[in-house]
Amino acid sequence: MISLEKVFVLGGGVTKIGEHWNKSLRDLFVEAALKAAENSNIELRDIEAVYVGNMSSGELQGQEHLGSLMATWLGIPGVAAVKVEAACASGGAVFHQAYLAVASGVYDCVLVGGVEKMTDAVVHDVTAALIMADDAEYTAFTGASFVGLNALVYRYYMEKYSVKQEDIALFSVHDHKYAANNPYAQYPFQVSLEKVLSSPLIADPIRLFECAPIGDGAAVLILCSERFAKERGIKPEVEVAASALATDTISLVDRDDLTTLAATVKAAKKAYKKAGVEPRDIDVMEVHDAFTILGVIHLEDLGFAEKGEGWRLVKEGEIEKDSKIPTNLSGGLKARGHPVGATGVYQVYEIYQQLTGTAPNQVGKAEVGLAQSVGGVGGTVVVNILRRVR
């Protein structure tokens, strides 16, 4: 086994998530990238490689080749640059690839970002783009929407473990509570459980206020090696302790268990081992709750609750700030927002904020934080763990 270089997060920048009718895909990415470079005290020309996470630019903007496009618009054509796509896990996956690029020793300073521009399109075109996360020929062909696939999991989970929808839907209330204090959240306001449960049905039993919204946004981080930091006289505050990616069958039909994401279990196991930590060592985390049911399932699959018991952590206040496992203090996918290919990078940025004491909903003690990014119905899962440098 080759030895890996240490990888540090120097800083980051994000755009507010929302309906940015006046900003294009490239505008959003450049805005976040310029903020990230400034916050990291580097020049854009220090960057050796650019990694762009995105799911649907081809489908929604008619634009591919984002590596070259963004390098051009950042004024650094000539650098290595590629787009990384893994459906809704594109953000987590692009961070994984950028981490490997520095850990391998090939690059000393890289820019990693995610961007999604969803509000150019009408809603049924976005729905068509999102179902591309699953098997086009045998899943999308049936007319299933991505919400619908998660609804199959939701109903099965409720019936298998005899859990009520009102207990699962609480995850949405939780997210909104913290988004209310997050300046870049798409929906910075609180909602009641009654409001969630009386919102329109999208795919039974999933209601509108249980779904991550459609929005535009970009998040960018600057990663560097120990060598780069030393040469610049920089003392990095945050290190990447582990980055692990795992896959599962792309469709639910091939799974033996519908209520667990095997890729989460696999990626988390690898990441915990590499970082030398256990779930109880995690001080703060961001999980990929594209739907309320997923938030509950992730708490179980990441090792914080037994199967069928994840909802209890939410109901009993165990995922609140300064409790057992503070989760989604950004507002999560539901309320911070979910500009698909950017979300995984927002999550890592949020953990970086927590570890440097700059988060909108700052926890008291944060040494180790975890970000989980999910593609499709768990076809890809990335678990990234950051640690404060001592």
Next chain:
Amino acid sequence: MMGISAPSVPRVWRERIVKYRLLGSKCADCGKISYPPRRACPRCGSTNLKEISLPKRGKVLSYTVIRAPPRGYLKYSPYIIALIELENGARILAQLTDVNPDEVKSGMIVEAVFRRYREQGEDGIIEYGIKFRPPIT
């Protein structure tokens, strides 16, 4: 928009046998039965697979009603999507038909029926496939 709703004759033509006749594969090593047929088993990675014809009856494992469909499916909304376990354990995703959403229950028995799925707009062809309904045969 491209993707599954784009007009394409060859894409539909090459799937006709698997989709119309409900073909699958059985892994000789771990016994997993898959729809559609594979070259490698999604459970154990074996390439020792045999193509088989799948049973036409099964039960509903879970279901949903699509009320916000993707482009290409708007005029059929709302429709029911179910995850079905066939009698030999193979699982398939399909629409339910000839039944109201409020009559569907997890565990209900259903049978395969050949039906129209969608039309590829004015320029394309009509796509058919297997849906499931409460048994009448």
